[in-house]
Amino acid sequence: MSLSASCYGLQTIIPFIIVTLVLFLNIKGSTQISREFWPKYWESDVTKGNFPKNSSYSLNLETALSNLSTVSYSHIFSNITVGTDDDNKVYALYECRKDVTLQRCHGCVEDATLNAVDLCYASVHPKECIVIYEECMLRYANRMIFSKMELLPNYTTCAGVKFLMDGGALHGGVKSNLESLIERAISENSSSTKYFGVEKAKNIVGRDLYFLVQCTPDISRTQCKKCLMNAFNYTVESCARDARLWGQFRGPSCQMRYDDEPFFNVSLLDHNVIIAPTPFAPDVSAQPLPMVDEPISMKFGQTRMPKFMQYGSNNILPLYLI
Structure with a gap:
């Protein structure tokens, strides 16, 4: 095959490869953008x-x-x-x-x-x-x-980057705020706030931190506390003690999270707000x-x-x- 023939073949196939790649990226991109829940x-x-x-x-x-x-x-x-x-x-x-x-x-x-x-x-x-x-x-x-409290299976995730100027302040701040939030969540009696609590703590390691705890409403108060204390051990000891700026625990009966960015509806930080979901008409x-x-x-x-x-x-x- 001559050099000119080889060059002609490349000139023919390269545009095809480029067009195919662009179409593939567009399809993948539109799929990921269109998907709302992961x-x-x-x-x-x-x-x-x-x-x-x-x-x-x-x-x-x-x-x-x-x-x-x-x-x-x-x-x-x-x-x-x-x-x-x-x-x-x-x-x-x-x-x-x-x-x-x-x-x-x-x-x-x-x-x-x-x-x-x-x-x-x-x-x-x-x-x-x-x-x-x-x-x-x-x-x-x-x-x-x-109506059964179950601890397994569960997963814990922590921030991939450590806060190097910690000095133990992050661990102490996360620990004390989660302890008080757990007590508040298990003491709630209304169906809208039962076993649920959110909090914002200011100026922990120079920044605000946001906290959330929640249990499924079908377990007892004692079971909820046991589940959250188990989550506490994972979240605080695995993430906060290691100077991670966020940590999360999820399991069948409860969940816990802290983060240096707001991740929940911050209007609920006003503890006078009562969560009252309103049914919406489906299309x-x-x-x-x-x-x-x-x-x-x-x-x-x-x-x-x-x-x-x-x-x-x-x-x-x-x-x-x-």
């Missing part, structure tokens, strides 16, 4: 059994997740039981962070219900799974998980599927689960709403 952590337990597609457990799970998605239009927490046969009975629940709007709560729960089965897929479909987002948490199992005319990265494809025939299923079946038991 799962941060998920874990499945294959030791609790698994289920094949189109089995009774699979259908019960589909029904449970669909109902939870619908209920999240008007509640920040709910649980449900679907099925009568013990081997195929599904227990499922979700909880949203109490400072988010119902609209964001629903958006987060809907995303979780659409993607949980795929996220927790591990060569088989396990019967137990938990998926955690920034705004919400969703879990399901083939055993009773309601049922046309609700397209959310943009999802390719690795996260939906099961159940690649279709959106049906909305607004009624609690008419004796096999469907909504147990707790808030």
